[in-house]
Amino acid sequence: MSELRYASGKLTSIEINSTFYGPHRPESFVRWRDQTPAGFVFALKAPRSITYQRELSEVGPAIEGFLSGGVLELKDKLGPINWQFMPSRRFDPADFEAFLKLLPKTMAGHVLRHAVELRHNSFRVPEFVEMARHYGVAIVMAGDSKYLQIADVTAPFVYVRIMGTRPTESLGYSAAALDVWAERARCWAGGGVPEGLKTASPQKAANVDRDVYLYVISGHKVVNPAAAQALIDRVSVRSGSR
Numbered sequence: 001m002s003e004l005r006y007a008s009g010k011l012t013s014i015e016i017n018s019t020f021y022g023p024h025r026p027e028s029f030v031r032w033r034d035q036t037p038a039g040f041v042f043a044l045k046a047p048r049s050i051t052y053q054r055e056l057s058e059v060g061p062a063i064e065g066f067l068s069g070g071v072l073e074l075k076d077k078l079g080p081i082n083w084q085f086m087p088s089r090r091f092d093p094a095d096f097e098a099f100l101k102l103l104p105k106t107m108a109g110h111v112l113r114h115a116v117e118l119r120h121n122s123f124r125v126p127e128f129v130e131m132a133r134h135y136g137v138a139i140v141m142a143g144d145s146k147y148l149q150i151a152d153v154t155a156p157f158v159y160v161r162i163m164g165t166r167p168t169e170s171l172g173y174s175a176a177a178l179d180v181w182a183e184r185a186r187c188w189a190g191g192g193v194p195e196g197l198k199t200a201s202p203q204k205a206a207n208v209d210r211d212v213y214l215y216v217i218s219g220h221k222v223v224n225p226a227a228a229q230a231l232i233d234r235v236s237v238r239s240g241s242r
Contacts, residue, residue, distance in 0.1 A: 008036040011228055013043060013079060015161075015215045020045035020084065026070030033074050041079035043159070043213055044071065051085050057098035072110050080113040080159055080213055082140060087119040087147075091128055100135040115140050115159040119147050126201040129154060141197070143181070145218070151197035157211040158188040165219035165227050172220060172227030181214065182234035188212045 007014065016032075018024070032042060050062045071078065083103075103114045116132065117140035129152045132139050138155035142148060143162035162181060165172030173181070184194040191206040214231065216224040 002035055004032065005035045007225065008040045010225065012039070012232060013041040013213060013215070015043040015045065015082070015217065017045055017217075020048050023047070023066075023069055026073050029070045029073035033077050036077060040077055041213075042074055042077055043079045043215065044081050046081050046083045048084070048086075051083050051089075056095050057102075059099065060102045063102050063104075067104065067107055067112070072108055075110075078110065078112075080115050080138065080157065082115050082117055082159065084117040084140070085119065089118065090120050091118075091122040091125065093127060093131070096128070097131055100131065100137055103135070103137065105136070113155070113157060114138070115155070117142075117161075118150065121148055124148060124150050124198070124200045129200045149198040150200055151194070152199045152201060152203060153188070153193070153206075153210070156208070157213065160185075160212070160214040161217050162214065163216075163218040165216060165221070165223050167220045167223070169223065170226065171230045172216065172223035173230075178227070178230050178234060182231050185212045185214050185231070185235055 004014075036042075047062075047066055050059050050066065053059050053062075071081075100116075104112055106112060115138040118128075119142075129139070129150070132152075133154040136155050138157055138159045139150045139152060141151050141158065141160045143160055144164035145162075164177075171178065184197075187194045189210055189212050191208045191210060193203040193205055216227045216231070
């Protein structure tokens with residue numbers, strides 16, 4: 001049994017990091033799709049060859065090339081696309097808005113969900129939050145790392161990356177910490193605003209349901225799958241579903 005087939009039987013989603021470093025053949029996306037169960041979702045990191053460009057307003061052809069290069073073979077298993085920027089990238093309103101305008105909402109009949117991951121403090125301003133909200137693009141929320149945290153909700157979904165697993169915890173986190181993240185996920189899913197997170201502007205609860213994509217990355221990587229399973233169990237038990 002392949003690692004992916006096994007992992008997808010335990011988890012509900014995986015973030016593919018390798019797409020950040022280079023292209024994949026369409027056959028790879030087909031294989032990932034076919035080896036995973038119904039309802040499973042992949043998040044993809046967009047290529048750094050796009051997000052690391054000096055002029056974001058000029059990356060339209062590269063975006064189209066990435067999205068038409070096999071990504072859509074995932075079909076209904078294609079989840080959000082994470083456009084991660086280097087820590088030195090500063091908020092240039094005109095250039096960044098030009099980039100957001102280039103992100104298609106649909107392609108070949110597929111609805112696309114985009115998230116942007118920023119690591120420079122210049123982005124934690126209301127102007128950027130409102131810009132992301134206008135285009136329906138999520139801001140990736142860095143949960144417990146050294147990176148910039150912008151917890152403002154700007155899209156119909158929430159994208160979270162937590163990085164604090166430790167070798168001293170069999171599940172990566174303490175039971176109390178897992179409870180906190182599970183409760184935050186439930187709060188976001190119900191349209192709420194979790195406490196204790198850093199935002200750039202005042203947040204209000206919304207009477208809507210949201211999809212929440214929460215990934216356990218970095219940290220003590222060997223226990224990350226256990227932490228993810230523990231979070232799934234906690235959310236499932238409270239919601240009454242498995």
